[in-house]
Amino acid sequence: MKSKGLILLIVLVTFFAGSVVANNGKQAFNPSDTIRLGNQVWMKHNMAIDVPNSFWYDRDSVKYYDQGKLYYFSAALMACPKGWHIPSDGEWQQLIDYLGGDSVAVDKMLDGGSSGLNLTLAGYRSANSNNDLFGKLGEYAMYWTSTIKAEQTAYGKMFVRDKLPEHQYYRRANAFSVRLIKD
Secondary structure (H helix, E strand, O other), rough: OHHHHHHHHHHHHHHHHHHHHHHOOOOOOOOOOOOEEEEEEEEEOOOOOOOEEEHHHHOOOOOOOOHEEEOOOHHHHHHHHEEEEEOOOOHHHHHHHOOOOHHHHHHHHEOOOOOOOOOOOOOOEEEOOOOOEOOOOOOOEEEEEEEEEEEEEEEEEEEOOOOOEEEEEEEEOOEEEEEEEEE
16 A cells, blocks of 8 residues: 555656646746847747647647647737737848848748747647647748737738748637747
8 A cells, every 4th residue: 555655656746847847948938048130039939838728739748849839819918928028020020121031031030040040830720620620730830920900810920931921810719839029
């Protein structure tokens, strides 16, 4: 009986220690893990702060931890730590312009690019399905902006390797990646 109690204690300690690492690791939020590009300071990793209506791709936090979480628009706003915010559409464009403009900036911004920003092709979670419909992992980098279009829509930036950045509005119930910029 004593050994069962000891095993249970070890399991609980391991579980809670893993939770602390997952919530306090560099992906969750590490203010020192930043990069200055022009006069802007950006986080170098996608946000991975646990809030309601945030998702790991395919709901698999182990396999997709390095991608960060995908957020409904409202959840992304709620998750922003003090001193940081979701960049506006104009702030994204300022970054693109700093990196040489639409025709060259995307490849500099994506993972392995020369800017050091390393945007990941983390795909999205669609609002157009009652089931979890995740897609375009490894193909699209979908990021929220803080710029609102209408009551149910907001602008996002879509980055695809070797293509111009796309500026479109999407239903706020889609779940996209989030990068933070310093206030």
